[in-house]
Amino acid sequence: MTARPTGSSAFADKSAEAPAPSFSRRTLLAGAVGAISATLLNNASALPAQTKGPVPSPPALDDPGKLQGHIPTELGERSPFEHPRRRVNRAAPAGESESPLQELYGTITPADLHFERHHGGVPVIDPARYTLLIHGMVERPLKFTLADLKRFPTVSRVCFIECSGNGYRGFQTTTMKREATPSWIDGLLSTSEWTGVSLATLFREAGVKPDAKWFLAEGSDAAHMTRSIPVEKALDDAIIAYAQNGEAIRPEQGYPARLLLPGWEGNTQVKWIKRIELAKNPFMTREETSKYTDPLANGTARMFSFVMDAKSLITFPAYPDTVSRGWCVITGLAWSGRGKIARVEVTTDGGNAWESAELQPPVLSKCTTRFRHLWKYAGGEAVLMSRAIDETGYVQPTRAQLAAARGEGTFYHMNNIRGWKVERSGKVFFHVEG
Amino acid sequence: MTARPTGSSAFADKSAEAPAPSFSRRTLLAGAVGAISATLLNNASALPAQTKGPVPSPPALDDPGKLQGHIPTELGERSPFEHPRRRVNRAAPAGESESPLQELYGTITPADLHFERHHGGVPVIDPARYTLLIHGMVERPLKFTLADLKRFPTVSRVCFIECSGNGYRGFQTTTMKREATPSWIDGLLSTSEWTGVSLATLFREAGVKPDAKWFLAEGSDAAHMTRSIPVEKALDDAIIAYAQNGEAIRPEQGYPARLLLPGWEGNTQVKWIKRIELAKNPFMTREETSKYTDPLANGTARMFSFVMDAKSLITFPAYPDTVSRGWCVITGLAWSGRGKIARVEVTTDGGNAWESAELQPPVLSKCTTRFRHLWKYAGGEAVLMSRAIDETGYVQPTRAQLAAARGEGTFYHMNNIRGWKVERSGKVFFHVEG
Numbered sequence: 001m002t003a004r005p006t007g008s009s010a011f012a013d014k015s016a017e018a019p020a021p022s023f024s025r026r027t028l029l030a031g032a033v034g035a036i037s038a039t040l041l042n043n044a045s046a047l048p049a050q051t052k053g054p055v056p057s058p059p060a061l062d063d064p065g066k067l068q069g070h071i072p073t074e075l076g077e078r079s080p081f082e083h084p085r086r087r088v089n090r091a092a093p094a095g096e097s098e099s100p101l102q103e104l105y106g107t108i109t110p111a112d113l114h115f116e117r118h119h120g121g122v123p124v125i126d127p128a129r130y131t132l133l134i135h136g137m138v139e140r141p142l143k144f145t146l147a148d149l150k151r152f153p154t155v156s157r158v159c160f161i162e163c164s165g166n167g168y169r170g171f172q173t174t175t176m177k178r179e180a181t182p183s184w185i186d187g188l189l190s191t192s193e194w195t196g197v198s199l200a201t202l203f204r205e206a207g208v209k210p211d212a213k214w215f216l217a218e219g220s221d222a223a224h225m226t227r228s229i230p231v232e233k234a235l236d237d238a239i240i241a242y243a244q245n246g247e248a249i250r251p252e253q254g255y256p257a258r259l260l261l262p263g264w265e266g267n268t269q270v271k272w273i274k275r276i277e278l279a280k281n282p283f284m285t286r287e288e289t290s291k292y293t294d295p296l297a298n299g300t301a302r303m304f305s306f307v308m309d310a311k312s313l314i315t316f317p318a319y320p321d322t323v324s325r326g327w328c329v330i331t332g333l334a335w336s337g338r339g340k341i342a343r344v345e346v347t348t349d350g351g352n353a354w355e356s357a358e359l360q361p362p363v364l365s366k367c368t369t370r371f372r373h374l375w376k377y378a379g380g381e382a383v384l385m386s387r388a389i390d391e392t393g394y395v396q397p398t399r400a401q402l403a404a405a406r407g408e409g410t411f412y413h414m415n416n417i418r419g420w421k422v423e424r425s426g427k428v429f430f431h432v433e434g
Numbered sequence: 435m436t437a438r439p440t441g442s443s444a445f446a447d448k449s450a451e452a453p454a455p456s457f458s459r460r461t462l463l464a465g466a467v468g469a470i471s472a473t474l475l476n477n478a479s480a481l482p483a484q485t486k487g488p489v490p491s492p493p494a495l496d497d498p499g500k501l502q503g504h505i506p507t508e509l510g511e512r513s514p515f516e517h518p519r520r521r522v523n524r525a526a527p528a529g530e531s532e533s534p535l536q537e538l539y540g541t542i543t544p545a546d547l548h549f550e551r552h553h554g555g556v557p558v559i560d561p562a563r564y565t566l567l568i569h570g571m572v573e574r575p576l577k578f579t580l581a582d583l584k585r586f587p588t589v590s591r592v593c594f595i596e597c598s599g600n601g602y603r604g605f606q607t608t609t610m611k612r613e614a615t616p617s618w619i620d621g622l623l624s625t626s627e628w629t630g631v632s633l634a635t636l637f638r639e640a641g642v643k644p645d646a647k648w649f650l651a652e653g654s655d656a657a658h659m660t661r662s663i664p665v666e667k668a669l670d671d672a673i674i675a676y677a678q679n680g681e682a683i684r685p686e687q688g689y690p691a692r693l694l695l696p697g698w699e700g701n702t703q704v705k706w707i708k709r710i711e712l713a714k715n716p717f718m719t720r721e722e723t724s725k726y727t728d729p730l731a732n733g734t735a736r737m738f739s740f741v742m743d744a745k746s747l748i749t750f751p752a753y754p755d756t757v758s759r760g761w762c763v764i765t766g767l768a769w770s771g772r773g774k775i776a777r778v779e780v781t782t783d784g785g786n787a788w789e790s791a792e793l794q795p796p797v798l799s800k801c802t803t804r805f806r807h808l809w810k811y812a813g814g815e816a817v818l819m820s821r822a823i824d825e826t827g828y829v830q831p832t833r834a835q836l837a838a839a840r841g842e843g844t845f846y847h848m849n850n851i852r853g854w855k856v857e858r859s860g861k862v863f864f865h866v867e868g
Contacts, residue, residue: 060563061557063654064559064654064655065554065557067656068528068554068555068656069552069557069558069655069656071528071556072522072531072550072686073531074519074522074531075520076520076546076548076550076685076686077546077684077685078685079689079690081560081561081690082681084681085509086506086507086508087508088505088507094502094505095506096506097506097508103681104680104681105590105676105677105681106588106590106627106680107590108542110679111510112509113510113680116506116507118503121502121503121505122503122505123495123503124493124494124495124498124503125494126515127513127515129494151762153806153808154540154765154806155794156539193540193542219499220497222498222499222500224499242539245540245679246540246541246542247512247516247537247538247544247547248512248518250511252506252507252510256515327585329585329588331588358587362796362798372587372588374587
């Protein structure tokens with residue numbers, strides 16, 4: 001089932017009352033006259049230095065049309081006025097960096113802003129020497145070069161990758177704080193168009209034996225990342241991906257090839273993949289016995305909790321924004337590892353009333369979906385939250401529901417409803433109900 | 435109507451016979467042993483210098499797992515082994531650069547590889563001083579700052595932008611040559627996820643008068659690019675776009691805001707847009723009287739040929755590739771300014787037999803669609819071509835059909851069927867039938 005916007009006519013009615021643009025007869029006239037001379041010098045010194053551009057750009061003018069601009073180049077650069085950056089978390093062992101969710105538009109994450117989570121750093125791999133070995137319980141052990149992989153039919157899909165631990169800061173009371181940005185809460189989430197070869201195709205080549213139910217995926221990094229994956233997932237929608245957003249996959253995302261398991265926790269989607277070993281049973285690697293397994297309230301553990309459940313986050317308004325009275329377009333992202341987002345509901349009164357937000361088509365399976373909801377802020381206090389419902393009918397849980405099911409000690413797969421408290425001043429802070 | 439792959443089971447049968455990977459017991463064993471010492475020094479000198487990365491990378495090793503990799507960074511970099519570039523055409527006045535279609539995967543074009551076509555160079559625009567004026571036949575002339583534009587509800591869509599003149603080199607006999615790459619033929623084509631505000635929303639704000647049927651769109655560049663656009667298109671799907679592939683629009687694509695007219699010729703999608711003037715009739719700008727109008731065989735001219743008709747191009751194999759006998763996955767892009775691609779047909783025998791290619795979902799309206807077709811090359815000569823059929827039933831024409839309709843003198847909107855001649859040696863050259 002594909003969720004569709006709730007009708008553009010209803011939306012149009014609302015937007016007719018939407019934000020009042022700044023307008024006065026004076027700005028209108030002033031805009032028509034260009035005063036360049038003095039401005040030119042001022043601007044030149046105010047501009048950030050452009051060290052990368054092969055052709056130096058002229059300074060910004062009141063009327064840029066007064067000056068011939070720079071000619072085409074082999075490689076584009078961002079505007080000197082734009083400086084999006086990942087936030088590097090030096091506290092995480094071997095490091096992680098978060099996508100700046102609050103600065104992004106639509107659903108695609110630019111490749112150089114895709115989140116990172118490494119356990120042995122980013123290896124440098126010569127694509128000419130790269131190989132992928134498939135062995136174990138197969139008819140024909142095979143070793144593929146990158147060129148071999150690229151000769152097979154390609155498949156592409158736009159989907160999210162989310163770190164298993166993403167969102168724990170919005171669940172655990174020890175880490176929760178009011179001064180939390182969207183990226184600090186959920187920035188280990190990014191979306192790309194991935195291209196590669198279907199793992200099912202490679203498995204047919206190797207002739208996977210009927211008794212082989214699991215495979216080990218091993219990375220080329222210094223951590224020798226290894227995870228056990230059911231063969232069923234390989235035959236469903238797994239991809240050995242070598243491209244990301246149209247170009248070769250970036251080093252931080254697994255160059256020259258990674259395992260892509262749409263909708264599953266990031267850690268299983270082994271980067272720099274070099275070896276796949278087929279077997280009867282899971283391998284019980286360190287990543288499975290020591291990590292990525294969820295202790296439950298009753299003392300047992302939830303093992304192989306691969307799928308990332310439905311989740312959503314309002315990315316605007318958010319800390320440290322300040323909202324002013326009038327129409328405000330609440331926007332954010334929703335996603336589910338189990339399929340398409342069916343609905344996103346938004347509350348602006350702390351959960352008394354929930355309204356369906358508009359979803360931006362196309363709504364794709366196991367992909368982030370952008371939602372938006374018009375809200376007339378009348379001043380005073382308000383609590384904004386969102387909850388995602390996916391096509392399986394699963395509803396994003398409250399913190400209390402999640403704690404009841406998993407206990408307080410869990411760290412991975414934290415998808416509870418979160419939101420933002422608007423204070424009387426209009427200032428916005430992170431907020432978790434219950 | 436959404437075109438779907440022609441059935442994965444048929445495809446699976448074929449791919450069971452697909453490319454034979456390189457495998458021998460010897461390479462298998464050799465791969466397991468890392469000989470680092472001597473290799474380390476060799477690699478280090480062979481590696482391209484990394485001048486941009488904030489953290490120096492270790493050299494590529496036979497076993498990269500022997501060395502801790504670099505830690506996360508604020509901004510990612512491409513692998514030192516990857517150097518995609520636009521081809522800059524210095525011959526075009528004020529310049530153009532082509533997307534390297536033959537090096538790209540999927541459908542998204544990385545922002546720094548998006549094609550360029552400028553008439554006064556790329557202006558530098560301070561977003562804090564940017565304004566968009568809407569005036570003329572409106573109830574309320576309005577001037578929007580960038581912040582004003584961003585307060586309205588956002589819309590996103592993935593679509594292509596294609597230069598009106600894209601593809602003329604595959605039509606005009608004076609420019610046609612055998613040594614033509616896909617980007618040389620059709621590289622003024624790129625696809626992005628664009629985000630912005632619906633122009634219809636801004637028109638409602640300004641109160642466009644009922645008699646206003648056209649508007650002038652004017653850019654901030656030194657060429658003062660101006661085009662006349664029907665109001666109907668604004669009310670249909672036009673967007674004032676300020677974001678591209680998740681981030682702020684790049685300078686070469688119109689930073690901080692451009693007009694986006696899905697499916698229409700690139701020239702009308704005015705970059706760095708600063709002014710929109712509503713009127714009864716088209717403005718007959720220089721771009722309409724001197725350019726972007728197609729002289730016809732009968733001596734008249736086709737004016738306001740806004741829409742880019744259905745088109746396709748095989749991007750692999752292509753000049754300068756060489757194919758070897760056995761299975762080969764033919765792949766390419768198809769697109770139509772009138773809606774979705776319904777079907778792509780591929781011939782491998784110069785047009786005697788045409789078979790339906792597989793389309794990669796999701797097939798989006800006014801967007802590039804990736805197609806692929808398995809072909810068993812038996813050696814000898816072959817002629818590969820593709821033709822696109824869109825959801826309106828329009829079929830990409832042959833060169834002869836296009837010449838009969840438009841004459842030999844036209845330059846814009848050249849969408850004739852093109853392809854590739856495989857010579858006895860397996861070497862591939864550009865080819866146009868008729």
